[in-house]
Amino acid sequence: MSGREVDGDELSRRCDFSFHDDLSPTQRERHDFMREFLDESTLTMDYLLPGGDHGAARASTPVTPNFSMSSTSAELGGEEDSGPCSKKKEKMEEEDKKVSRRINRQAKQKLGEKRQREPRFAFMTKSKVDNLEDGYRWRKYGQKAVKNSGYPRSYYRCTAQKCNVKKMVERCHRDPTTVITTYEGKHNHHSPAVNPIRSSPAVALAPANFGHFDHRVMCSSGNSGINDMHQLNTACGGFLSNPSTYLPSLTPPYLPQLQVPADHGLLQDILPRMSHSDIKRL
DNA sequence: CGACTTTGACCCGCGC
DNA sequence: GCGCGGGTCAAAGTCG
Numbered sequence: 418m419s420g421r422e423v424d425g426d427e428l429s430r431r432c433d434f435s436f437h438d439d440l441s442p443t444q445r446e447r448h449d450f451m452r453e454f455l456d457e458s459t460l461t462m463d464y465l466l467p468g469g470d471h472g473a474a475r476a477s478t479p480v481t482p483n484f485s486m487s488s489t490s491a492e493l494g495g496e497e498d499s500g501p502c503s504k505k506k507e508k509m510e511e512e513d514k515k516v517s518r519r520i521n522r523q524a525k526q527k528l529g530e531k532r533q534r535e536p537r538f539a540f541m542t543k544s545k546v547d548n549l550e551d552g553y554r555w556r557k558y559g560q561k562a563v564k565n566s567g568y569p570r571s572y573y574r575c576t577a578q579k580c581n582v583k584k585m586v587e588r589c590h591r592d593p594t595t596v597i598t599t600y601e602g603k604h605n606h607h608s609p610a611v612n613p614i615r616s617s618p619a620v621a622l623a624p625a626n627f628g629h630f631d632h633r634v635m636c637s638s639g640n641s642g643i644n645d646m647h648q649l650n651t652a653c654g655g656f657l658s659n660p661s662t663y664l665p666s667l668t669p670p671y672l673p674q675l676q677v678p679a680d681h682g683l684l685q686d687i688l689p690r691m692s693h694s695d696i697k698r699l
Numbered sequence: 700c701g702a703c704t705t706t707g708a709c710c711c712g713c714g715c
Numbered sequence: 716g717c718g719c720g721g722g723t724c725a726a727a728g729t730c731g
Contacts, residue, residue, distance in 0.1 A: 557704055559723060572722070576702085585722090704729070711722085 535582075535602035544596045547571065547586050553604065555584065566590030577606050 555573035562569050568588035575582040582602040589595040 556702080558725090560705075561721075564720080570721090583722095700731105702730090705727085707724105707726095709722105709724075712720095714719090715717090 537599055537601045539597055539599040541589065542596050542598065543594050545594070547588065547596055553577070553582075563587060563590065568593065575604060577604070580605050 554576040556576045557571055557573050559572035560569050561572075566588075568590055570585055570587035573584045573586065580602075582600065582604050584601065585599040587597050589597055
């Protein structure tokens with residue numbers, strides 16, 4: 418990644434657990450109720466950035482045919498392939514690749530194909546390790562420094578074929594013990610068996626190692642306009658009502674707080690299967 | 700040797 | 716139009 422920094426203000430806001438300025442009174446009431454409930458049950462849940470840009474349709478800039486080929490194909494096209502001059506040839510091929518990539522993108526733009534964003538959701542986890550084991554295999558494809566934060570953001574893609582789920586992992590700069598994991602998209606396959614050799618020992622699924630987490634999970638959706646839990650759950654592709662779809666290895670007993678009995682109104686959207694005794698405690 | 704990580708370069712969209 | 720920042724690509728390096 419380049420040394421360019423990424424604004425950490427967003428992270429600051431994300432780390433502000435008491436944020437609910439944009440909620441209506443009813444939503445705020447629900448929100449407060451949820452907070453109260455969650456605080457007592459050690460599970461924290463909150464909205465993040467309801468006005469965030471994630472998933473928001475962006476106006477596409479008009480395609481301008483002015484991308485210059487003067488220093489690439491046009492220029493290179495006039496040169497002769499001087500046999501042993503393989504370096505030159507390689508350079509030409511590289512340039513050609515770049516140009517064709519650019520042309521592809523512009524062609525897509527012309528066809529009105531906007532870069533589409535899958536719904537996203539994020540959750541915060543207290544953890545010593547950045548990349549929490551979630552049962553899927555991920556390949557890191559990028560990392561960027563976060564502005565005003567000493568911690569970089571890492572970009573991962575699911576390694577399964579035809580599955581373009583991505584996740585971003587970053588540490589909250591206000592609370593370095595908190596890891597913010599943002600998922601984008603939904604897996605189109607079952608979670609592969611986790612290779613015990615390759616998985617990090619710190620995140621192995623043994624309950625003993627689960628002590629690295631404090632069971633505090635914070636869910637959010639970056640989609641704008643999401644202002645109640647049901648919408649949030651929907652936008653999360655059902656994550657909240659079925660977190661194991663996304664976090665198969667964090668199913669009970671590892672995430673016991675994510676269980677709730679039926680018929681508890683709002684709560685069941687988020688905590689679908691909590692035991693009666695848990696509710697009684699409230 | 701394949702899978703994965705690292706990292707500089709690049710592209711795109713947005714705000715000014 | 717320009718600069719900035721988020722996100723992605725892809726070559727090179729590393730590891731088992």
